[in-house]
Amino acid sequence: xxxxxxxxxxxxxxxxxxxxxxxxxxxxxxxxxxxxxxxxxxxxxxxxxxxxxxxxxxxxxxxxxxxxxxxxxxxxxxxxxxxxxxxxxxxxxxxxxxxxxxxxxxxxxxxxxxxxxxxxxxxxxxxxxxx
Ligand SMILES: [Zn+2]
Ligand SMILES: [Zn+2]
Numbered sequence: 001x002x003x004x005x006x007x008x009x010x011x012x013x014x015x016x017x018x019x020x021x022x023x024x025x026x027x028x029x030x031x032x033x034x035x036x037x038x039x040x041x042x043x044x045x046x047x048x049x050x051x052x053x054x055x056x057x058x059x060x061x062x063x064x065x066x067x068x069x070x071x072x073x074x075x076x077x078x079x080x081x082x083x084x085x086x087x088x089x090x091x092x093x094x095x096x097x098x099x100x101x102x103x104x105x106x107x108x109x110x111x112x113x114x115x116x117x118x119x120x121x122x123x124x125x126x127x128x129x130x131x
Contacts, residue, residue: 032108
């Protein structure tokens, strides 16, 4: 094996690692996924995480981005500013302003494959439960 081959192997490993870090969890709903990605990687001003979830979990839900716009979300973080809120009591660190899930939440509550409605951790800000 040459030095070149070693470099190539390393690059491939890193690429696979990056793919895993942004992979959609098993039965993870769209909002738990987007929330997790925005916390870890930020919002780039587009619906990139929503799109990635759709491609991975609900490729036929081609109107999902339009529905996001209908709840006032034109980028990933706006889903949580304008569209949806959590249904559980979030823990706030008063000194830093950071927010955490309560201990009772260990992850997404799960949705069936292909379902674009979020799990019961989320509700529409206007009191509706669906998109
Ligand atoms: Zn944003
Ligand atoms: Zn969820």
